[in-house]
Amino acid sequence: MTHLRIREVDVHKEFLDPAAQGQVVDAVRKVAEQAPFFQPDTPYGKPMSVRMTAAGRFGWFSDRCGYRYVEQHPQGMAWPAIPDPVLAIWDAVTGLERRPECCLINYYGSDAKMGMHQDRDEASFDWPVVSVSLGDDALFRIGNTTRGGKTESVWLQSGDVVVMGGAARLIYHGVDRVRDGSSTLLPKGGRINLTLRVVE
Ligand SMILES: O=C(O)CCC(=O)C(=O)O
Numbered sequence: 393m394t395h396l397r398i399r400e401v402d403v404h405k406e407f408l409d410p411a412a413q414g415q416v417v418d419a420v421r422k423v424a425e426q427a428p429f430f431q432p433d434t435p436y437g438k439p440m441s442v443r444m445t446a447a448g449r450f451g452w453f454s455d456r457c458g459y460r461y462v463e464q465h466p467q468g469m470a471w472p473a474i475p476d477p478v479l480a481i482w483d484a485v486t487g488l489e490r491r492p493e494c495c496l497i498n499y500y501g502s503d504a505k506m507g508m509h510q511d512r513d514e515a516s517f518d519w520p521v522v523s524v525s526l527g528d529d530a531l532f533r534i535g536n537t538t539r540g541g542k543t544e545s546v547w548l549q550s551g552d553v554v555v556m557g558g559a560a561r562l563i564y565h566g567v568d569r570v571r572d573g574s575s576t577l578l579p580k581g582g583r584i585n586l587t588l589r590v591v592e
């Protein structure tokens with residue numbers, strides 16, 4: 393396990409060993425059986441390339457009305473609980489008493505990406521956002537706390553955990569691309585990213 397700090401963003405390389413990664417993937421699969429992946433629309437009306445679901449009291453949702461947290465899956469059910477192995481990652485990496493109320497689950501196929509954005513739909517920015525990468529490698533871009541300017545990129549690999557807190561909490565970030573076939577963790581390929589968020 394090595395640790396990088398890129399513009400106040402903490403990148404814990406190889407935080408999860410392969411066995412732990414498998415345990416989290418099994419837990420994510422159970423969540424997705426209860427709360428199937430869906431493809432949200434951006435507020436501009438274009439579908440996102442990433443497919444999503446969530447666990448916890450809140451899930452993140454987007455459509456023409458904007459971005460927001462919602463207490464129900466688009467099909468009407470409550471989101472499943474955040475799995476214990478996922479909460480254990482939050483505990484280990486943050487050491488906080490407070491726990492996240494949302495685990496957003498993003499699935500990236502080989503053509504998916506995520507544009508530069510801030511995570512700013514939460515009530516408070518005092519809590520970190522913790523991100524867990526599983527499956528194929530992703531080129532993660534880190535910018536500034538305002539849009540534009542110079543950026544730095546890092547390849548995130550399966551088992552890496554990123555923490556955006558403190559001065560990095562409102563930093564712009566995105567995923568430029570996923571390296572198809574770079575991991576064998578997910579039988580059908582692609583990448584899963586979990587982001588843990590304190591919402592209220
Ligand atoms: O997939 C990633 O590594 C980042 C995901 C992200 O930024 C988000 O869901 O807000």
Ligand SMILES: [Fe+2]
Nearest residue numbers: 509510511565
């Ligand atoms: Fe984000």
